[in-house]
Amino acid sequence: MVTLAVAAILLAIAVPALRVFIQNNREDSEADSLISSLDYARSEAVKRDANVEVCASVVGANAAATPTCSDSTAWNTGWIVETTGQAPTVLQVKSPLQGGNTLSGAFNGAGVTHITFEPNGFVKAAAGSGQYNTTYFTLCDGRGAQYARDIEVSAVGAAQASPNPGQTMTGQALACP
Numbered sequence: 001m002v003t004l005a006v007a008a009i010l011l012a013i014a015v016p017a018l019r020v021f022i023q024n025n026r027e028d029s030e031a032d033s034l035i036s037s038l039d040y041a042r043s044e045a046v047k048r049d050a051n052v053e054v055c056a057s058v059v060g061a062n063a064a065a066t067p068t069c070s071d072s073t074a075w076n077t078g079w080i081v082e083t084t085g086q087a088p089t090v091l092q093v094k095s096p097l098q099g100g101n102t103l104s105g106a107f108n109g110a111g112v113t114h115i116t117f118e119p120n121g122f123v124k125a126a127a128g129s130g131q132y133n134t135t136y137f138t139l140c141d142g143r144g145a146q147y148a149r150d151i152e153v154s155a156v157g158a159a160q161a162s163p164n165p166g167q168t169m170t171g172q173a174l175a176c177p
Helices: 002-048
Strands: 051-058 081-085 089-095 100-105 116-117 136-139 149-153 159-161
Touching: 002 051, 002 081, 002 089, 002 116, 002 136, 002 149, 002 159
Parallel strands: none
Antiparallel strands: 051 081, 051 116, 081 089, 100 136, 136 149, 149 159
């Protein structure tokens, strides 16, 4: 009986901690997946000497058969890596986020539907701006902004995640939609 009581107490303590562990790992995995796709797109742009974009994908019955970029700034539907131009070639397709997680991007305060890498590996400037700036992605789950992840893509195309949940690279607090 004592053994069962001790086991019950240990389970009561361990189960909530396991849930947090799973949520943290899910967020880390999804952040790593986005960074991997961004790095892949950048390397393909340099290798192909052509623009390559990463865009939020359309979800629907035909999405798997014909991956298509969305005009949405919500990236939780997954994303696509593709060449640009008259006949884009799909290079990679990522599935929707799990567990109700959300992913959104921002560039100069506006929502991001895609990010384009130029043949030199730099992030393509916003239409007509002539400037290269950092693009920010925020990955959130149901626990709120204190557990959110910040993923930043610098003007030169380097993607990285903030080491501290709930904060940007510069220590600013994140906000979740």
